[in-house]
Amino acid sequence: MTEHSPEPAVLDDPVRVALELSAVSAGGAVGAVARHLVSTTAVPAGFPWVTFTVNVSGCLLIGVLVVVSARAVPRLPWVRPLLGVGVLGGWTTFSTYALDAQRLWSRGDLPEGVGYVVGTVVAAIVAVGLGVWATERVLRRGIR
Amino acid sequence: MTLLWVALGAAVGAPARHGTDRVLRRLRPGLPYGTLTVNVVGCFALGCLVGSDAGPAWQAALGTGACGAFTTYSTFAVDAFLLARGRRRLVALGYTIASVSLGLVALAAGLALTG
Numbered sequence: 326m327t328e329h330s331p332e333p334a335v336l337d338d339p340v341r342v343a344l345e346l347s348a349v350s351a352g353g354a355v356g357a358v359a360r361h362l363v364s365t366t367a368v369p370a371g372f373p374w375v376t377f378t379v380n381v382s383g384c385l386l387i388g389v390l391v392v393v394s395a396r397a398v399p400r401l402p403w404v405r406p407l408l409g410v411g412v413l414g415g416w417t418t419f420s421t422y423a424l425d426a427q428r429l430w431s432r433g434d435l436p437e438g439v440g441y442v443v444g445t446v447v448a449a450i451v452a453v454g455l456g457v458w459a460t461e462r463v464l465r466r467g468i469r
Numbered sequence: 470m471t472l473l474w475v476a477l478g479a480a481v482g483a484p485a486r487h488g489t490d491r492v493l494r495r496l497r498p499g500l501p502y503g504t505l506t507v508n509v510v511g512c513f514a515l516g517c518l519v520g521s522d523a524g525p526a527w528q529a530a531l532g533t534g535a536c537g538a539f540t541t542y543s544t545f546a547v548d549a550f551l552l553a554r555g556r557r558r559l560v561a562l563g564y565t566i567a568s569v570s571l572g573l574v575a576l577a578a579g580l581a582l583t584g
Contacts, residue, residue, distance in 0.1 A: 346484040353483020353538040354476040361475045361533050380542040387543040388550075410487050410544070415479045419508040419540035419568075420515040421533075423576040427516075442573070446565060449546040450553075457550070 345406045352411015356383075360416050372437060373425035376418065377445055383417035384449040388456020392464065471529045478534020482511075486539045500560070501548040504541065505568055511540035512572040516579020 364375050387409060394405045422445060429438035490503030515536040518528065545568055552561035 346487060349487045350480045350484045353486075354480040354534075357479030357482075357534050357538045358472055358476050360537060361472065361529070364533075383543040384546040387547050391547060406487070411483055413543045414486060414541040415483050415538040417542035418537040419542050419545060419572055420511040420536040420576070422542060423512045423572045424515055424519060426573060427576055427580070442569060445542075446546075446569060449542055450550050450565075453543075453546045453550040 344403075348403050348407040349411040349414070352407045353415035356412040356415025356417075360418065373429070373441060376421050376425050377441070377448070380417045380422060380445055381448045381452045383413045384452040385456045387413045388453040388458075389460045390456075391453075392457055392460040396464065471525070474526050474530035475534040475537075478530040478532075478536075479538035480534075482535035482538035485535075486541060490544075501544075501552075501564065504544045504548055505564070505571070508540045508545060508568055509571045509575045511536045513575035513579045514539075516576040516581075517583045518579075520580040520582065520584030 360379050363379060390405070390409050390413065394401075394409060397404060426438050426442045429435075429441060486503075486507045489507050493503035493506060515532055518532050518536065523531070549561045549565045552558075552564060
Protein backbone atom coordinates (compact mmCIF):
# COMPACT_ATOMS: atom_id res chain seq x y z
CA MET A 326 0.00 0.00 0.00
CA THR A 327 1.53 3.33 -1.01
CA GLU A 328 1.49 6.61 0.81
CA HIS A 329 -1.02 7.83 -1.75
CA SER A 330 -3.37 4.91 -1.40
CA PRO A 331 -6.81 6.49 -1.07
CA GLU A 332 -8.54 3.69 0.83
CA PRO A 333 -7.96 4.43 4.57
CA ALA A 334 -8.27 8.16 4.09
CA VAL A 335 -11.56 7.75 2.25
CA LEU A 336 -12.91 5.37 4.88
CA ASP A 337 -12.16 7.77 7.70
CA ASP A 338 -13.02 11.01 5.94
CA PRO A 339 -15.51 12.60 8.37
CA VAL A 340 -17.51 14.28 5.61
CA ARG A 341 -17.93 10.97 3.84
CA VAL A 342 -18.89 9.19 7.04
CA ALA A 343 -21.41 11.90 7.87
CA LEU A 344 -22.93 11.71 4.39
CA GLU A 345 -23.11 7.94 4.62
CA LEU A 346 -24.80 8.05 8.04
CA SER A 347 -27.28 10.66 6.75
CA ALA A 348 -28.15 8.44 3.80
CA VAL A 349 -28.63 5.46 6.15
CA SER A 350 -30.75 7.58 8.48
CA ALA A 351 -33.03 8.92 5.73
CA GLY A 352 -33.34 5.51 4.10
CA GLY A 353 -34.02 3.84 7.44
CA ALA A 354 -36.83 6.30 8.19
CA VAL A 355 -38.44 5.63 4.80
CA GLY A 356 -38.19 1.85 5.23
CA ALA A 357 -39.55 1.86 8.78
CA VAL A 358 -42.48 4.16 7.91
CA ALA A 359 -43.36 1.86 4.99
CA ARG A 360 -43.22 -1.14 7.34
CA HIS A 361 -45.43 0.67 9.84
CA LEU A 362 -47.98 1.57 7.15
CA VAL A 363 -48.16 -2.04 5.98
CA SER A 364 -48.43 -3.35 9.53
CA THR A 365 -51.34 -1.06 10.42
CA THR A 366 -53.38 -1.54 7.26
CA ALA A 367 -53.23 -5.28 6.69
CA VAL A 368 -54.63 -8.62 7.86
CA PRO A 369 -56.27 -9.82 11.08
CA ALA A 370 -54.31 -10.99 14.12
CA GLY A 371 -53.05 -14.56 14.17
CA PHE A 372 -50.03 -15.76 12.29
CA PRO A 373 -47.62 -12.82 11.83
CA TRP A 374 -47.84 -12.77 8.05
CA VAL A 375 -47.06 -9.07 7.84
CA THR A 376 -43.63 -9.31 9.48
CA PHE A 377 -42.97 -12.49 7.54
CA THR A 378 -43.78 -10.84 4.22
CA VAL A 379 -41.90 -7.66 5.09
CA ASN A 380 -38.75 -9.58 6.03
CA VAL A 381 -38.80 -12.03 3.13
CA SER A 382 -39.51 -9.32 0.53
CA GLY A 383 -36.69 -7.21 1.97
CA CYS A 384 -34.37 -10.20 1.67
CA LEU A 385 -35.32 -10.77 -1.96
CA LEU A 386 -34.60 -7.12 -2.72
CA ILE A 387 -31.28 -7.08 -0.87
CA GLY A 388 -30.23 -10.10 -2.90
CA VAL A 389 -30.82 -8.03 -6.02
CA LEU A 390 -29.08 -5.02 -4.51
CA VAL A 391 -25.98 -6.92 -3.38
CA VAL A 392 -25.26 -7.90 -6.98
CA VAL A 393 -26.20 -4.55 -8.49
CA SER A 394 -24.23 -2.49 -5.97
CA ALA A 395 -21.15 -4.71 -6.27
CA ARG A 396 -21.02 -3.71 -9.92
CA ALA A 397 -22.27 -0.15 -9.63
CA VAL A 398 -20.58 0.97 -6.40
CA PRO A 399 -17.57 2.70 -7.97
CA ARG A 400 -19.97 4.95 -9.85
CA LEU A 401 -22.84 5.06 -7.34
CA PRO A 402 -21.35 4.85 -3.83
CA TRP A 403 -24.60 5.99 -2.17
CA VAL A 404 -26.67 3.04 -3.43
CA ARG A 405 -25.72 0.63 -0.69
CA PRO A 406 -25.96 3.00 2.32
CA LEU A 407 -29.22 4.56 1.16
CA LEU A 408 -31.11 1.58 -0.26
CA GLY A 409 -29.43 -1.45 1.34
CA VAL A 410 -28.38 -0.43 4.82
CA GLY A 411 -31.03 2.31 5.03
CA VAL A 412 -34.31 1.48 3.29
CA LEU A 413 -34.11 -2.32 3.40
CA GLY A 414 -32.54 -2.30 6.86
CA GLY A 415 -35.40 -0.12 8.09
CA TRP A 416 -38.03 -2.11 6.20
CA THR A 417 -36.94 -5.48 7.63
CA THR A 418 -36.77 -6.08 11.37
CA PHE A 419 -35.30 -8.71 13.63
CA SER A 420 -36.78 -7.38 16.87
CA THR A 421 -40.43 -7.58 15.78
CA TYR A 422 -39.72 -11.06 14.40
CA ALA A 423 -38.54 -12.16 17.87
CA LEU A 424 -41.54 -10.46 19.51
CA ASP A 425 -43.97 -12.20 17.12
CA ALA A 426 -42.44 -15.56 18.01
CA GLN A 427 -42.60 -14.82 21.72
CA ARG A 428 -46.29 -13.84 21.41
CA LEU A 429 -47.15 -17.04 19.56
CA TRP A 430 -45.43 -19.10 22.25
CA SER A 431 -46.87 -17.18 25.18
CA ARG A 432 -50.41 -17.85 23.97
CA GLY A 433 -49.62 -21.56 23.63
CA ASP A 434 -49.09 -21.84 19.87
CA LEU A 435 -45.78 -23.67 20.18
CA PRO A 436 -45.81 -25.43 16.76
CA GLU A 437 -46.87 -22.20 15.04
CA GLY A 438 -44.13 -20.30 16.86
CA VAL A 439 -41.45 -22.78 15.85
CA GLY A 440 -42.81 -22.82 12.30
CA TYR A 441 -42.69 -19.03 12.18
CA VAL A 442 -39.14 -18.82 13.55
CA VAL A 443 -37.70 -21.50 11.26
CA GLY A 444 -39.92 -20.66 8.28
CA THR A 445 -38.85 -17.01 8.25
CA VAL A 446 -35.14 -17.90 8.44
CA VAL A 447 -35.40 -20.43 5.61
CA ALA A 448 -37.60 -18.23 3.40
CA ALA A 449 -35.34 -15.21 4.01
CA ILE A 450 -32.12 -16.98 3.03
CA VAL A 451 -33.78 -18.61 0.02
CA ALA A 452 -35.10 -15.17 -0.99
CA VAL A 453 -31.60 -13.68 -0.82
CA GLY A 454 -30.30 -16.54 -2.96
CA LEU A 455 -33.12 -16.11 -5.45
CA GLY A 456 -32.46 -12.36 -5.71
CA VAL A 457 -28.73 -12.90 -6.20
CA TRP A 458 -29.21 -15.71 -8.71
CA ALA A 459 -31.83 -13.93 -10.81
CA THR A 460 -29.88 -10.66 -10.88
CA GLU A 461 -26.60 -12.34 -11.79
CA ARG A 462 -28.42 -14.15 -14.57
CA VAL A 463 -30.01 -11.00 -15.95
CA LEU A 464 -26.78 -8.99 -15.77
CA ARG A 465 -24.76 -11.76 -17.38
CA ARG A 466 -27.23 -11.94 -20.22
CA GLY A 467 -27.10 -8.16 -20.60
CA ILE A 468 -23.32 -8.07 -20.73
CA ARG A 469 -22.83 -10.89 -23.23
CA MET B 470 -48.40 11.77 14.11
CA THR B 471 -47.47 8.15 14.74
CA LEU B 472 -45.68 8.13 11.38
CA LEU B 473 -43.48 10.98 12.55
CA TRP B 474 -42.50 9.09 15.70
CA VAL B 475 -41.68 5.98 13.69
CA ALA B 476 -39.59 8.02 11.24
CA LEU B 477 -37.73 9.82 14.03
CA GLY B 478 -36.91 6.59 15.85
CA ALA B 479 -35.76 4.90 12.67
CA ALA B 480 -33.68 7.94 11.66
CA VAL B 481 -31.66 7.28 14.82
CA GLY B 482 -31.84 3.47 14.90
CA ALA B 483 -30.61 2.84 11.35
CA PRO B 484 -27.39 4.92 11.54
CA ALA B 485 -26.72 3.51 15.04
CA ARG B 486 -26.81 0.04 13.44
CA HIS B 487 -24.49 1.15 10.67
CA GLY B 488 -22.05 2.75 13.11
CA THR B 489 -21.98 -0.35 15.32
CA ASP B 490 -21.42 -2.53 12.29
CA ARG B 491 -18.57 -0.36 11.00
CA VAL B 492 -16.78 -0.40 14.35
CA LEU B 493 -17.17 -4.16 14.92
CA ARG B 494 -16.24 -4.99 11.34
CA ARG B 495 -12.97 -3.18 11.90
CA LEU B 496 -12.32 -4.60 15.38
CA ARG B 497 -13.27 -8.18 14.56
CA PRO B 498 -13.21 -8.79 10.82
CA GLY B 499 -14.25 -12.07 9.24
CA LEU B 500 -17.56 -12.71 10.94
CA PRO B 501 -20.67 -10.48 11.01
CA TYR B 502 -20.46 -9.65 14.73
CA GLY B 503 -21.95 -6.22 14.06
CA THR B 504 -25.24 -7.55 12.73
CA LEU B 505 -25.36 -10.19 15.47
CA THR B 506 -24.81 -7.52 18.12
CA VAL B 507 -27.42 -5.05 16.86
CA ASN B 508 -30.02 -7.79 16.48
CA VAL B 509 -29.53 -9.19 19.97
CA VAL B 510 -29.34 -5.76 21.62
CA GLY B 511 -32.38 -4.57 19.63
CA CYS B 512 -34.39 -7.61 20.72
CA PHE B 513 -33.50 -6.97 24.35
CA ALA B 514 -34.47 -3.30 24.03
CA LEU B 515 -37.81 -4.17 22.40
CA GLY B 516 -38.50 -6.69 25.17
CA CYS B 517 -37.85 -4.01 27.78
CA LEU B 518 -40.07 -1.53 25.95
CA VAL B 519 -43.01 -3.90 25.42
CA GLY B 520 -42.80 -5.04 29.04
CA SER B 521 -42.84 -1.45 30.27
CA ASP B 522 -45.92 0.76 30.45
CA ALA B 523 -44.62 3.22 27.84
CA GLY B 524 -47.39 4.98 25.90
CA PRO B 525 -48.21 4.48 22.22
CA ALA B 526 -46.02 7.36 21.02
CA TRP B 527 -42.98 5.85 22.76
CA GLN B 528 -43.86 2.39 21.45
CA ALA B 529 -43.99 3.82 17.91
CA ALA B 530 -40.77 5.84 18.20
CA LEU B 531 -38.66 3.36 20.16
CA GLY B 532 -40.27 0.04 19.20
CA THR B 533 -41.40 0.24 15.57
CA GLY B 534 -38.94 2.99 14.68
CA ALA B 535 -35.69 2.69 16.66
CA CYS B 536 -35.63 -1.05 17.49
CA GLY B 537 -37.16 -1.94 14.12
CA ALA B 538 -34.52 -0.03 12.18
CA PHE B 539 -31.65 -0.80 14.57
CA THR B 540 -32.23 -4.50 13.93
CA THR B 541 -32.23 -5.96 10.44
CA TYR B 542 -33.36 -9.15 8.82
CA SER B 543 -32.01 -8.37 5.36
CA THR B 544 -28.36 -8.00 6.39
CA PHE B 545 -28.67 -11.01 8.68
CA ALA B 546 -29.92 -13.17 5.80
CA VAL B 547 -27.31 -11.80 3.39
CA ASP B 548 -24.56 -12.53 5.93
CA ALA B 549 -25.78 -16.11 6.32
CA PHE B 550 -26.17 -16.56 2.57
CA LEU B 551 -22.70 -15.21 1.76
CA LEU B 552 -21.07 -17.34 4.47
CA ALA B 553 -22.78 -20.44 3.06
CA ARG B 554 -21.89 -19.50 -0.49
CA GLY B 555 -18.27 -18.96 0.52
CA ARG B 556 -18.14 -22.61 1.61
CA ARG B 557 -18.35 -21.74 5.28
CA ARG B 558 -21.61 -23.63 5.70
CA LEU B 559 -21.10 -24.62 9.32
CA VAL B 560 -20.24 -21.04 10.23
CA ALA B 561 -23.37 -19.89 8.39
CA LEU B 562 -25.47 -22.39 10.31
CA GLY B 563 -23.88 -21.41 13.62
CA TYR B 564 -24.37 -17.71 12.88
CA THR B 565 -28.03 -18.26 12.01
CA ILE B 566 -28.77 -20.36 15.08
CA ALA B 567 -26.86 -17.97 17.35
CA SER B 568 -28.68 -14.90 15.98
CA VAL B 569 -32.13 -16.42 16.34
CA SER B 570 -31.65 -18.08 19.73
CA LEU B 571 -29.80 -15.15 21.31
CA GLY B 572 -32.39 -12.74 19.88
CA LEU B 573 -35.27 -14.73 21.37
CA VAL B 574 -33.54 -15.08 24.76
CA ALA B 575 -32.67 -11.37 24.80
CA LEU B 576 -36.28 -10.41 24.05
CA ALA B 577 -37.59 -12.71 26.78
CA ALA B 578 -35.01 -11.29 29.21
CA GLY B 579 -36.11 -7.74 28.42
CA LEU B 580 -39.77 -8.66 28.91
CA ALA B 581 -39.00 -10.41 32.21
CA LEU B 582 -36.97 -7.45 33.42
CA THR B 583 -39.68 -4.84 32.94
CA GLY B 584 -42.88 -6.89 32.79
